[in-house]
Amino acid sequence: MTAGARVEAVGVLTGWGEGVESLPADARTAALGRSVIPLDRPALDGERFRRATRECLLGVVAVEAMLRDAGIDRETIRGPGTALIFVTAAAYGASNVEWLAGRAGTLHFPYTAPSVLPGEVAIEFGLTGPYVILIGGPTATIDGLWQVGRLLAEGRCQRALVLALETFAECEALWRRARWALPGPMVESAACALIGPGDTVPAYRPAAAPSPLEGVVEARAGRTLACAPLLALALAREAGRREALVSGTWRGRTAAIDIDLAVAARSGRM
Amino acid sequence: MAILAGGVTTPIGLDLDAFWSGLLAGADGVSAIERFPTADLRVGRGGEIKKLPPVALGIRSRAAALLVAAAADLRARARLDAVPERIAVIVGTALGGVEELEHALADDGSARRALDGLYDSPAHALAAWLGARGPVLTVSSACASGATALGLGADLLRQDAVDLVVAGGYDILCRFVMRGFDALRSLARDRVRPFDRRRTGLLLGEAAGLVLLAREADAPGPPLGRLLGHGSASDASHIAAPDGEGRGLEAAIRAALAAGDVGVDDLDFVSAHGTGTILNDRIETAVLRRVLGNRAAAVPVNSIKGALGHTMGAAATLEALMCLLAGRDGWIPPTVGYEEADPACDLDYVRGACRSVRPRRMLSTSLGFGGCNAALVLEAGP
Numbered sequence: 182m183t184a185g186a187r188v189e190a191v192g193v194l195t196g197w198g199e200g201v202e203s204l205p206a207d208a209r210t211a212a213l214g215r216s217v218i219p220l221d222r223p224a225l226d227g228e229r230f231r232r233a234t235r236e237c238l239l240g241v242v243a244v245e246a247m248l249r250d251a252g253i254d255r256e257t258i259r260g261p262g263t264a265l266i267f268v269t270a271a272a273y274g275a276s277n278v279e280w281l282a283g284r285a286g287t288l289h290f291p292y293t294a295p296s297v298l299p300g301e302v303a304i305e306f307g308l309t310g311p312y313v314i315l316i317g318g319p320t321a322t323i324d325g326l327w328q329v330g331r332l333l334a335e336g337r338c339q340r341a342l343v344l345a346l347e348t349f350a351e352c353e354a355l356w357r358r359a360r361w362a363l364p365g366p367m368v369e370s371a372a373c374a375l376i377g378p379g380d381t382v383p384a385y386r387p388a389a390a391p392s393p394l395e396g397v398v399e400a401r402a403g404r405t406l407a408c409a410p411l412l413a414l415a416l417a418r419e420a421g422r423r424e425a426l427v428s429g430t431w432r433g434r435t436a437a438i439d440i441d442l443a444v445a446a447r448s449g450r451m
Numbered sequence: 452m453a454i455l456a457g458g459v460t461t462p463i464g465l466d467l468d469a470f471w472s473g474l475l476a477g478a479d480g481v482s483a484i485e486r487f488p489t490a491d492l493r494v495g496r497g498g499e500i501k502k503l504p505p506v507a508l509g510i511r512s513r514a515a516a517l518l519v520a521a522a523a524d525l526r527a528r529a530r531l532d533a534v535p536e537r538i539a540v541i542v543g544t545a546l547g548g549v550e551e552l553e554h555a556l557a558d559d560g561s562a563r564r565a566l567d568g569l570y571d572s573p574a575h576a577l578a579a580w581l582g583a584r585g586p587v588l589t590v591s592s593a594c595a596s597g598a599t600a601l602g603l604g605a606d607l608l609r610q611d612a613v614d615l616v617v618a619g620g621y622d623i624l625c626r627f628v629m630r631g632f633d634a635l636r637s638l639a640r641d642r643v644r645p646f647d648r649r650r651t652g653l654l655l656g657e658a659a660g661l662v663l664l665a666r667e668a669d670a671p672g673p674p675l676g677r678l679l680g681h682g683s684a685s686d687a688s689h690i691a692a693p694d695g696e697g698r699g700l701e702a703a704i705r706a707a708l709a710a711g712d713v714g715v716d717d718l719d720f721v722s723a724h725g726t727g728t729i730l731n732d733r734i735e736t737a738v739l740r741r742v743l744g745n746r747a748a749a750v751p752v753n754s755i756k757g758a759l760g761h762t763m764g765a766a767a768t769l770e771a772l773m774c775l776l777a778g779r780d781g782w783i784p785p786t787v788g789y790e791e792a793d794p795a796c797d798l799d800y801v802r803g804a805c806r807s808v809r810p811r812r813m814l815s816t817s818l819g820f821g822g823c824n825a826a827l828v829l830e831a832g833p
Contacts, residue, residue, distance in 0.1 A: 261684070261702060265685060270569060270571070271569060274552070274568075277549060277552055277627075278552075278556065280627065280630075280631065281552070281553050281556060281627065282556075287634040287635060290630075290631035290634060290635060291631075291635075291690050291691040291820050291821075292690070293549075293627075293631065294545060294591075294593050294819075294820040294821055295591040295821075296545075296591060296592050296593040296820050296821030296822075296823050297690045297691075297820055297821045298821075299685075299821060300685070300690045300820070300821030300822045300823075301690060303685040303686070303687040303821075303822055304687050304688065304689070304690070304822070306687075307687050308685055308687055309684060309685050309686070309687045309698070309699060309702065310684065311682070311683050311684060311706070312592065312683045312684055312685040312699075312823060312824070313590070313592070313599060313603070313683060314590060314591050314592045314596075314821070315588060315589065315590060315591075316544075316547065316569075316570040316571045316589040316590070316591045317571045317587075317588070317589055320586075321571075321588065321589075324586060324588055327610075327612075328603065328606065331606050331610065335710075337682075337706065337710075355552075355555060355556075355565040355568065358555075358560055358561070358565040359562050359565050359566050361562060362566065385610065385612060387539075387585060387586045387607075387613065388536060388585070388586075432571075432587070434586070434587065436586065
């Protein structure tokens, strides 16, 4: 058993499109004054998905994007060997607003729980390994990557998915109020990284300075909150890097992690 | 990892001593809810804290107020003797700042209130109150959140990322959640009866529970106890109901035992999730029977949800503290509400009155919406 960890693949969806190649050069300019850049509800077949919320479906689609990037099928990740780490700052807001407004039926209530978002993903892909759900912005995603490193190092899983998801459209009025704290377009995003065993233990810095990649992601993607560090990993892989220092800043704290990257099939276009 | 001390605020006691006395006495903290209207609900009862401690008065968010009250109790029992940057705060919650979100949607449009509606806001409020400037993490594995929070805290310490961790969980009783569980018809009309043949459902409660974690070598004195291992697992079967065979729970328990290098022969007591729903208690019993094997009939089991209601994000921390206090004092609290045996629930539940047993090593289990399962393995101090 190796003690390290390595990013094997990253699937990315944002309001700008699929993959980091769809990101504009400058998000603020591309937003054309819009405060939220939304993602459509994915069109997925199946009775279970009829009731599921848009956020749940985006999580499923992000994992599918990761599988395509990794070139593996669903069976590879099914079962107790795969840990699922889910991170969001705000994706539960849409369901909560629906419930509070009295517009949703009884069976909607469980969807107000943040844990139901990864729950639907776990059901869809048969993920029964270690399970951690963190609430927060990009810092929480760095904390999640750190936790994956520990799970792998201690042999508690064979691989891990770090899934981040942010939606803003249903709470746009609230996000507009907070624009003094979060300027720039809020860009709905879903991203999933597959982390497998590697040669190097990720170096976690619970207090750090922002990395250059953090600024690049914010400039190109806009505010993607918990998804931002995963976008940074995708950008680094796209650029052909073999390792990346990614950071996340939220509520005054910056955390960072150095982590190895597997070479992407297509690279050098950052 | 050493658990140096605990602090709580609960419906049966506003500090750890009162909480413990209430548990031993078999107190019932469930009452008619007074803080918000319930006339339109089938059930209007829950474990409501009628009066917050003075330290929490004036804090706008009730969730943050509960956390601060528990933290004040914790600080009265242990010093946060580390540089602020090396003190982490990790709390679990099912509901976060949802009541603030409700206010934000209805109020004058303040930006602060909008941000207070985010589920990680109460944890940051707690960190600010404590003066802790290390990592602040919010776990939201529904009603298993508190267990995972303690586990992550232990991991941070093991990695030497911090020197102290204030870890635990909280949740408030509010209309948002009462309306939801009422609509799902999950609430008992009379009382919570964990593992009882007549059980009909759960009742909700509000509370906060915190522990102070440190590396054993850094403990300034004999600890209250130790967190030996933790485990989590996903059911991947249903968003709101446990897996019919409890496979996720079993995996979480086995992971926690393996992490703590503890065998089932070493377990002296199980603090069960024990919500009082027909499904949970039957499945949990079956899982414990499988895990404990031929010791299943010999290990005492209890649930404290009959005394408090289901305190959601706070539950696992309160149950962990109960385990450690049982080990300290040699008494296991009774399962309030358990009176008539159910053939499908055939473990050695502690009933009627507290039992004179001094458990050394203990297991605590938690389950939650989204297929969340978590388990803690604890050891009594010193």
